[in-house]
Amino acid sequence: MLHKFTKEARIVIITVMYQIIAQYLEYLELEKGLSQNTIDAYRRDLSDFALDAGEINDIGRNTINTYIRTLREKKLALSSVIRKIASIRGFFKWAYAVNIIDKNPASAIEQPKTPQRLPKVISLKEIEEILKNNLTPQEHVTVELLYSCGLRVSELVNLKITDIDLTSKYVRCFGKGSKERIIPIGDEAGRVVKEYLPFRDLIIKKYGLNTKKLLITETGRLVNRQDVYTLIHQCGKLIHKNISPHTLRHSFATHLLENGADLRVVQELLGHSDVSTTQLYTHISKKRLKEVYFSINS
Secondary structure, three states: OHHHOOHHHHHHHHHHHHHHHHHHHHHHHHOOOOOHHHHHHHHHHHHHHHOOOOOHHHOOHHHHHHHHHHHHHOOOOHHHHHHHHHHHHHHHHHHHHOOOOOOOOOOOOOOOOOOOOOOOOOOHHHHHHHHOOOOOHHHHHHHHHHHHOOOOHHHHHOOEHHHEEOOOOEEEEEOHHHOEEEEEOOHHHHHHHHHHHHHHHHHHHHHOOOOOEOOEOOOOOEOOHHHHHHHHHHHHHHOOOOOOHHHHHHHHHHHHHHOOOOHHHHHHHHOOOOHHHHHHHHOOOHHHHHHHHHHHHO
């Protein structure tokens, strides 16, 4: 712990830790291809840990356990504690692999299990009710693409106009780990996008913008994650429910399965690497999951 060092020594120790953390984050970006949002989360978690951890070669299992106890005493959400532990485990695993440390102090640290909760979904009727309201062209496209393509928020705000092919009826997006996937776009969503493009062109011209990003606000600003969260929260008020953009993604998958889509197809559309993740997102029964799992692995 840093309290035993002088102020000047603490500054040096923390600075060195931050430099090592920066190397790790560079590795995550260049070698693992993680998104900027994920890297930022790692940076926050590890920077917080480094503030009182001590010199990296002196950090042991007890240091990490003490930090975890502190997190729990602060009554952080279990999901936040789990994420921070995962960040620490990943960091020390890398530091050991590249010979920065001689022993991995986090190797025996157990990762608490997140209780599985069924995701919140809304009905097709509620989706239609949201779309019937007085949405701007940009807002209409936002809701349509979140629901009809099951996009994550980060995937949506990073879409370029060149990522949508209305003739071939598909959307190309880059998910976690920069993995590319192709998603069919339905007639209604395609129509909404087509109607939005002239409005986008007017905004581009009005504000002299030079961007290929699809979503632009009426004030000439690129749509960001918070814009999307705010919009969907407001849409939820129309149906008297507290919803998020991920609610539309859950609903997209659930409605596909309810209408007979194969679990493997839904897995591909969502960009999941593990079929069990798709099961959690889509309320599919354990029996059906086993059938698909064994059909994949037989």
